[in-house]
Amino acid sequence: MVNVSVWQLPQSRSKSPPYMSKTQISATFEQVAILLELDGANRFRVIAYQNASRALATLEEDLFLVVKENRITEIKGIGKGIGGLISEAVLNGTWGNLGELYSKIPHGLIEMTGVPSLGPKRVRLLYEKLKIDSLEKLKYACKDNQIALLQGFGQKSQEKYLEGIDLLKRYQGRNRLDVGLAYGRALEEKISKIPNVVKAQLAGSARRMKETIGDLDIVLAAKAEHQDGIIQEIMNFSGIADIKGQGTSKISLILEAEMLAEPIVNNEMDTALLESITERSTNATIDAQIRIVNPEIFPFTLAYFTGSKEHNIRMRQRAIDKGLKLNEFGLFSQNKAEDKISIEAVKNTLVCSNESQIYKNLGMDWIPPELREDMGEIEAASKRNLPKLIKLEDLKGAFHNHTTSSDGAATLKEMANYAINLGWEYLGIADHSESLNIGGRQIGIPSGEIINQSIEIKKLNKYFQNENINFKIFHGSECDILSDGKLDYSLDLRNSLSHVIGSVHALGSWKNRDESTNTEFLIKAIEDPTFTILGHPTGRILQGREGFPVDMHAILREMAEFNQEGILKAVEINASPFRLDLDWRFCKYAKELGVPICINPDAHDTQGLNDVWYGTKIARKGWLEDKDVLNTKNKSEIEILFGK
DNA sequence: GCCGTTTTCGGCCCGACTGTTTTCAGTCG
Numbered sequence: 001m002v003n004v005s006v007w008q009l010p011q012s013r014s015k016s017p018p019y020m021s022k023t024q025i026s027a028t029f030e031q032v033a034i035l036l037e038l039d040g041a042n043r044f045r046v047i048a049y050q051n052a053s054r055a056l057a058t059l060e061e062d063l064f065l066v067v068k069e070n071r072i073t074e075i076k077g078i079g080k081g082i083g084g085l086i087s088e089a090v091l092n093g094t095w096g097n098l099g100e101l102y103s104k105i106p107h108g109l110i111e112m113t114g115v116p117s118l119g120p121k122r123v124r125l126l127y128e129k130l131k132i133d134s135l136e137k138l139k140y141a142c143k144d145n146q147i148a149l150l151q152g153f154g155q156k157s158q159e160k161y162l163e164g165i166d167l168l169k170r171y172q173g174r175n176r177l178d179v180g181l182a183y184g185r186a187l188e189e190k191i192s193k194i195p196n197v198v199k200a201q202l203a204g205s206a207r208r209m210k211e212t213i214g215d216l217d218i219v220l221a222a223k224a225e226h227q228d229g230i231i232q233e234i235m236n237f238s239g240i241a242d243i244k245g246q247g248t249s250k251i252s253l254i255l256e257a258e259m260l261a262e263p264i265v266n267n268e269m270d271t272a273l274l275e276s277i278t279e280r281s282t283n284a285t286i287d288a289q290i291r292i293v294n295p296e297i298f299p300f301t302l303a304y305f306t307g308s309k310e311h312n313i314r315m316r317q318r319a320i321d322k323g324l325k326l327n328e329f330g331l332f333s334q335n336k337a338e339d340k341i342s343i344e345a346v347k348n349t350l351v352c353s354n355e356s357q358i359y360k361n362l363g364m365d366w367i368p369p370e371l372r373e374d375m376g377e378i379e380a381a382s383k384r385n386l387p388k389l390i391k392l393e394d395l396k397g398a399f400h401n402h403t404t405s406s407d408g409a410a411t412l413k414e415m416a417n418y419a420i421n422l423g424w425e426y427l428g429i430a431d432h433s434e435s436l437n438i439g440g441r442q443i444g445i446p447s448g449e450i451i452n453q454s455i456e457i458k459k460l461n462k463y464f465q466n467e468n469i470n471f472k473i474f475h476g477s478e479c480d481i482l483s484d485g486k487l488d489y490s491l492d493l494r495n496s497l498s499h500v501i502g503s504v505h506a507l508g509s510w511k512n513r514d515e516s517t518n519t520e521f522l523i524k525a526i527e528d529p530t531f532t533i534l535g536h537p538t539g540r541i542l543q544g545r546e547g548f549p550v551d552m553h554a555i556l557r558e559m560a561e562f563n564q565e566g567i568l569k570a571v572e573i574n575a576s577p578f579r580l581d582l583d584w585r586f587c588k589y590a591k592e593l594g595v596p597i598c599i600n601p602d603a604h605d606t607q608g609l610n611d612v613w614y615g616t617k618i619a620r621k622g623w624l625e626d627k628d629v630l631n632t633k634n635k636s637e638i639e640i641l642f643g644k
Numbered sequence: 645g646c647c648g649t650t651t652t653c654g655g656c657c658c659g660a661c662t663g664t665t666t667t668c669a670g671t672c673g
Contacts, residue, residue, distance in 0.1 A: 044656055048645035079646045119671050154664055247661055
């Protein structure tokens with residue numbers, strides 16, 4: 001979850017405790033886990049740091065408070081050792097003896113583990129035996145035939161590493177959800193068309209709708225006698241950059257852009273997904289794993305490879321508690337499963353023809369894939385208490401959209417017509433405010449000109465009324481939150497609008513300040529009486545740039561207080577697949593606090609309105625139901641809320 | 645390094661595939 005880019009221990013800029021934020025400590029522990037692995041540490045110690053990192057990232061409470069009250073080891077996954085480190089980081093701003101680990105491991109080893117089939121153990125061995133501590137040195141050693149001569153290595157490993165170094169340059173790491181889905185659906189469809197394929201379905205993080213996708217997992221069901229032939233057909237697909245591995249039950253491929261050559265025909269997906277395909281650099285690649293199983297095993301394999309890993313661990317534990325054993329081949333009674341692993345064991349499985357029966361056998365409701373992150377869904381499904389997740393059809397409009405008056409490509413009228421065709425009851429227009437400049441060019445609407453937009457909107461609304469069209473345009477603004485937390489435009493102007501979406505655009509000063517200062521300024525903006533919705537709360541661009549540091553839990557708590565007093569302060573899920581900000585991990589907390597969430601496409605053209613598809617998926621991932629989302633309300637309800 | 649209603653030790657999810665071995669360790673998901 002944490003983007004690891006700088007390999008050093010954070011230094012505090014604060015003059016008094018808390019010296020470190022939970023985000024900083026969480027990111028540090030993720031790095032520590034990697035360094036420990038390279039150091040040859042016990043693998044469970046590595047896992048302990050990974051778990052602690054995750055526990056901190058999902059901690060809703062104020063960390064400083066937890067540390068002060070000596071409750072740090074009450075958090076599951078944090079014991080005496082790691083708890084001590086956390087307290088020290090928060091109260092003193094120091095990191096115990098972690099500094100030793102950081103200076104001991106050459107950081108070049110980290111990028112070496114990125115080479116396919118080269119892991120921490122072998123990287124360490126290469127470093128110890130040949131003093132290789134960078135990709136360059138590795139490349140040289142391969143060409144110089146040094147690797148093949150090493151004990152435990154050979155000619156094939158050497159060739160693989162050399163190839164891997166080149167592939168690494170084309171590999172972009174994770175991919176945005178839209179890009180991952182485009183590749184995933186393309187491969188899924190191609191495989192489905194092969195004769196004798198009973199079923200092929202995308203699993204993994206793409207099925208769980210994670211905001212970024214590492215690699216693709218596809219589960220393929222076919223009768224045993226057809227499997228070899230099908231594997232051969234897949235290997236002959238165009239658009240395969242490399243074959244990483246191939247067995248009787250699994251193929252591991254690297255896909256390249258040619259995979260997308262044939263258009264996807266899929267009635268569920270919208271144009272936004274198809275558009276994303278063309279935006280993709282043609283030289284980039286994505287990894288894909290295909291599992292081939294007999295049809296009766298399919299639901300188990302699908303569930304297993306949908307994950308997440310954390311969800312699966314809990315599921316297996318639950319099976320054990322019930323005297324059963326769950327794996328990717330079936331659900332067995334413990335005694336019958338003895339000594340029978342893998343495909344042989346299937347003869348003893350409890351028959352489940354779909355995923356829902358697997359959950360049922362474990363005394364649970366079927367869990368939608370988006371929720372399978374071990375964020376409380378196991379408990380909820382056991383108590384038959386899962387949320388009734390929001391659907392795309394529940395949306396009645398959206399509030400954050402642009403027109404040609406600022407940096408949009410479509411006119412007010414074009415945007416409105418498209419929204420009407422989507423079946424919406426309203427469209428909120430929120431063009432940029434006066435201060436927004438990009439590259440010296442003014443993007444936002446000058447305060448003197450906003451009246452023109454207002455007149456045009458009133459005219460259109462009158463027309464809709466006269467023609468008996470149940471549709472209204474709400475005139476808002478995406479108003480810049482300036483670096484000191486003040487809002488752009490005059491108070492009078494903001495008061496004249498139906499809604500004010502406060503967004504940070506000039507990220508510079510926000511990225512250079514610490515978390516608590518940013519949180520303070522953002523709260524100041526939210527407190528402004530004209531402020532309605534917080535736009536793209538951190539300013540992140542997925543796979544592009546990190547957002548500015550801010551304590552989102554604290555922000556949401558602040559917004560909750562206003563809502564308790566009946567004053568609307570909502571937070572947006574920016575539905576653009578480039579952003580998906582608010583992060584879904586905060587949605588459940590917002591929901592529990594009663595802070596309304598708004599799924600906003602931030603559309604800059606008519607097609608952009610379709611991005612609410614992604615926003616809805618992310619909202620589902622964040623446990624949201626229709627009642628938690630502001631833009632599921634109908635037109636008249638919104639008129640009352642906005643007072644316009 | 646964490647955890648505990650078989651609790652202070654001995655587990656911690658586990659199977660496929662690969663290459664280098666001649667029975668297995670490392671990597672990956």
